Amino acid sequence: MASERQDVHNSQVPRICRSCEARHRGICGVLSERELLELSRHSRQVVHKAGETVIGDSEEINSYASVMHGVIKLSKVLEDGRQQVVGLQFAPDFLGRLFGKQSTLNTDAASDVELCRMPKAAIERLVATNPALEGLLLEQTLRELDEARDWMVTLGRKTATEKVASFLYLIATHKDPAHNEKSISFELPLTRADIADFLGLTIETVSRQFTNLKRKGVIEIEHHRQLSVPDVNRLKRYCG
Amino acid sequence: MASERQDVHNSQVPRICRSCEARHRGICGVLSERELLELSRHSRQVVHKAGETVIGDSEEINSYASVMHGVIKLSKVLEDGRQQVVGLQFAPDFLGRLFGKQSTLNTDAASDVELCRMPKAAIERLVATNPALEGLLLEQTLRELDEARDWMVTLGRKTATEKVASFLYLIATHKDPAHNEKSISFELPLTRADIADFLGLTIETVSRQFTNLKRKGVIEIEHHRQLSVPDVNRLKRYCG
DNA sequence: CGGAAGCTTGAATATGCTCAACACGGGTGG
DNA sequence: CCACCCGTGTTGAGCATATTCAAGCTTCCG
Numbered sequence: 001m002a003s004e005r006q007d008v009h010n011s012q013v014p015r016i017c018r019s020c021e022a023r024h025r026g027i028c029g030v031l032s033e034r035e036l037l038e039l040s041r042h043s044r045q046v047v048h049k050a051g052e053t054v055i056g057d058s059e060e061i062n063s064y065a066s067v068m069h070g071v072i073k074l075s076k077v078l079e080d081g082r083q084q085v086v087g088l089q090f091a092p093d094f095l096g097r098l099f100g101k102q103s104t105l106n107t108d109a110a111s112d113v114e115l116c117r118m119p120k121a122a123i124e125r126l127v128a129t130n131p132a133l134e135g136l137l138l139e140q141t142l143r144e145l146d147e148a149r150d151w152m153v154t155l156g157r158k159t160a161t162e163k164v165a166s167f168l169y170l171i172a173t174h175k176d177p178a179h180n181e182k183s184i185s186f187e188l189p190l191t192r193a194d195i196a197d198f199l200g201l202t203i204e205t206v207s208r209q210f211t212n213l214k215r216k217g218v219i220e221i222e223h224h225r226q227l228s229v230p231d232v233n234r235l236k237r238y239c240g
Numbered sequence: 241m242a243s244e245r246q247d248v249h250n251s252q253v254p255r256i257c258r259s260c261e262a263r264h265r266g267i268c269g270v271l272s273e274r275e276l277l278e279l280s281r282h283s284r285q286v287v288h289k290a291g292e293t294v295i296g297d298s299e300e301i302n303s304y305a306s307v308m309h310g311v312i313k314l315s316k317v318l319e320d321g322r323q324q325v326v327g328l329q330f331a332p333d334f335l336g337r338l339f340g341k342q343s344t345l346n347t348d349a350a351s352d353v354e355l356c357r358m359p360k361a362a363i364e365r366l367v368a369t370n371p372a373l374e375g376l377l378l379e380q381t382l383r384e385l386d387e388a389r390d391w392m393v394t395l396g397r398k399t400a401t402e403k404v405a406s407f408l409y410l411i412a413t414h415k416d417p418a419h420n421e422k423s424i425s426f427e428l429p430l431t432r433a434d435i436a437d438f439l440g441l442t443i444e445t446v447s448r449q450f451t452n453l454k455r456k457g458v459i460e461i462e463h464h465r466q467l468s469v470p471d472v473n474r475l476k477r478y479c480g
Numbered sequence: 481c482g483g484a485a486g487c488t489t490g491a492a493t494a495t496g497c498t499c500a501a502c503a504c505g506g507g508t509g510g
Numbered sequence: 511c512c513a514c515c516c517g518t519g520t521t522g523a524g525c526a527t528a529t530t531c532a533a534g535c536t537t538c539c540g
Contacts, residue, residue: 156440
């Protein structure tokens with residue numbers, strides 16, 4: 001699974017980048033050899049355990065990162081503690097609000113996570129000089145905006161069952177975009193609490209909707225986080 | 241108020257652009273004289289009455305636009321008719337999902353609206369050749385994403401009163417970003433039905449929360465759409 | 481004047497929340 | 511090895527908030 005990527009001129013590719021997902025699909029894919037070499041000199045791979053905070057709200061930003069492995073959870077918290085998850089990021093997403101001086105949200109590791117951390121100034125210099133990079137970030141931002149707007153429909157207009165079904169559908173299809181199979185089995189990257197915060201529900205309601213969907217045969221719960229969906233299209237019909 | 245802008249070489253500025261808000265603050269502000277001239281040749285100002293659809297969901301996109309005046313409402317609809325407003329756009333925002341082949345949402349005139357419509361291909365050519373334009377669009381997209389995420393917190397985690405207060409606060413501060421005054425008076429650009437669809441509530445609940453806030457003295461309802469807020473900071477405290 | 485659109489209000493209902501108890505599994509320490 | 515605890519998840523009973531359904535009001539316009 002984690003086999004090393006093959007480059008034509010592997011010797012030219014920085015060591016740190018050889019087995020990196022983002023190397024081809026992420027932002028580094030649009031960098032020249034020279035740019036990549038320069039950037040890699042100042043980059044560092046970092047690991048976070050599930051639950052750890054990567055960057056807290058209103059912390060100063062002095063680096064960006066690429067998600068290499070795992071799931072990142074972006075969330076906002078009201079003064080009295082109510083929390084809302086406003087985005088999930090998977091490999092090879094770029095992490096960090098471009099041009100932001102300080103963070104406006106919490107960036108947490110939802111699962112165990114590997115990141116490739118890059119200095120803020122270096123990225124911003126590259127964005128200014130490499131239109132392809134700027135274009136790629138524009139496309140990611142547009143995609144995130146699309147996703148956010150889809151999610152607003154879920155938050156504002158769907159019932160609890162539909163919300164949970166929509167979440168499961170999101171995860172199921174994201175894991176394996178080439179979903180030619182009717183059935184899918186996967187592990188949830190989020191706790192029930194995280195799912196609740198994502199859906200604007202309580203833990204209890206999420207749990208009830210899981211058992212609800214299970215009773216209807218839409219999903220099978222193998223082991224709390226380990227699920228399978230016998231028929232993805234049937235699941236989709238519960239998404240509202 | 242709607243006085244003509246003064247340019248150093250006004251003669252070089254296309255006639256159609258002379259009294260345009262977007263000319264300086266919007267996308268046209270980053271175009272060269274030559275680019276602007278070329279673009280203006282293929283642009284057309286269009287007017288839409290409140291309630292009219294500018295672009296429907298899944299319609300093919302063959303133009304972008306700048307908002308010159310009025311408020312645009314972006315919304316999504318579920319199969320059974322449930323609707324969610326996912327964004328509002330004001331002058332001088334750029335309108336249209338870049339690189340999209342067909343629309344993924346409804347674009348409606350919330351108020352009477354003036355747009356400057358520009359051919360899709362022309363804009364995309366400019367984006368590809370003018371990094372400043374690409375940068376400006378990236379910044380607008382990032383701003384929209386920030387707004388969408390703020391709104392997700394409102395949709396997912398706030399009570400009906402907080403939602404309505406948040407909406408009023410949004411409109412009040414957007415009208416007059418230099419809000420040195422304690423009190424503000426303004427006209428709502430949306431009907432109760434639109435507000436409900438924006439907030440994920442029913443019309444009735446929105447109405448009840450208006451009278452609720454009125455009774456508490458947080459707002460004064462002069463004439464349905466015409467409101468005044470005696471103390472903006474007091475309103476803010478109801479936003480959760 | 482009649483009718484439609486937009487808004488408000490009331491009463492009954494339903495959906496999801498709160499509070500509380502319990503189940504399960506993994507880790508720690510006696 | 512067992513006892514215990516803690517984190518995570520499930521389930522139940524009662525309750526609160528927002529919805530539904532229904533009626534009525536005002537304003538605008540033909």
